[in-house]
Amino acid sequence: MQTETISLNGHPFFLRRWGDPALPVLLLLHGFPEYGGAWAEFAPLLADRYHVIAPDQRGYGRSWAPEGVENYRGSALTGDMAALIEGLGRGKVVVLGHDWGAAVAYGLAMFRPDLVARLVIANGVHPAPFQKALIEDPAQREASQYIRFLRRTDSQDILAEDDFDRMFRFFSSKMNLGWMTPERLAEYKAEWARDGRLGTMIHWYRASPLVVPAMGEDPGPLPALPREKLMVRMPHLLLWGADDKALLPVATEGLEDFAPDLTRITLQGCDHWLFHQKPEEAAAAVRDWLAR
Numbered sequence: 001m002q003t004e005t006i007s008l009n010g011h012p013f014f015l016r017r018w019g020d021p022a023l024p025v026l027l028l029l030h031g032f033p034e035y036g037g038a039w040a041e042f043a044p045l046l047a048d049r050y051h052v053i054a055p056d057q058r059g060y061g062r063s064w065a066p067e068g069v070e071n072y073r074g075s076a077l078t079g080d081m082a083a084l085i086e087g088l089g090r091g092k093v094v095v096l097g098h099d100w101g102a103a104v105a106y107g108l109a110m111f112r113p114d115l116v117a118r119l120v121i122a123n124g125v126h127p128a129p130f131q132k133a134l135i136e137d138p139a140q141r142e143a144s145q146y147i148r149f150l151r152r153t154d155s156q157d158i159l160a161e162d163d164f165d166r167m168f169r170f171f172s173s174k175m176n177l178g179w180m181t182p183e184r185l186a187e188y189k190a191e192w193a194r195d196g197r198l199g200t201m202i203h204w205y206r207a208s209p210l211v212v213p214a215m216g217e218d219p220g221p222l223p224a225l226p227r228e229k230l231m232v233r234m235p236h237l238l239l240w241g242a243d244d245k246a247l248l249p250v251a252t253e254g255l256e257d258f259a260p261d262l263t264r265i266t267l268q269g270c271d272h273w274l275f276h277q278k279p280e281e282a283a284a285a286v287r288d289w290l291a292r
Helices: 074-088 100-111 127-136 138-143 145-150 155-172 182-192 197-207 279-291
Strands: 002-008 011-018 025-029 051-055 093-098 116-122 236-241 262-267
Touching (some): 002 074, 074 093, 074 100, 093 100, 100 116, 127 138, 145 155, 155 182, 262 279
Parallel strands (some): 093 116, 116 236
16 A cells, blocks of 8 residues: 555645556545545455555545534535546546445536546445435435534534544444454544544534434425436446445335446445445445446
């Protein structure tokens, strides 16, 4: 692995790279509450065929972390990664997004299709099916109530208490964190403890236009979701850890309406953290699909 800090739109972003730079590019986009180093097990498994790049995204790790919720709107986050791809000068690349990284990956696919050859999403959601599920499906709405907590102004202070004890319990809620060794947890805590980082990580939730009604609240009508603007027209793989308790299968129902060239692959015996629980199986699934 090699590391470097580059400038994107005039701001510093920290990258990790694996594999020969002459190989086709695979861009890995992490989610919450991870960082680019979270791909350390998975990325080398594809580095024989791809030049794998994993940035710390805006507000995370050693990358630019401006104050202010307004700096974390989807267009800005997508713009960072568009600048990264354009700066490579390699044309279209393969983009893989997990969790919140999926939101950026979908943003690139929908609004900068000139930069994305193929799209892989792992336990992440397209905004239209997910918003529909939040409005219409009580189980998904209940599973997503944590978003309402995170949007509180003091959530980062609560999660940082007792050496991030609340953060760890939040991270592991209803999920299998058997892969989280003490050494790896120390690495995660070091990233969370960087000056102001936990707050800027959570700003992604605060800036999102997603409507998350409280339980028992009248959600009102489904927000307008213009289908033509939200289309994913390149080949798209949805890789899914079957036991995810935060994102339920209903959150991806109807995805084919927005992604006509969609392949679904479900991995059994893993949940939201599939890349840590079954990295070899996940890498094989991605490798095989990309080779088609």
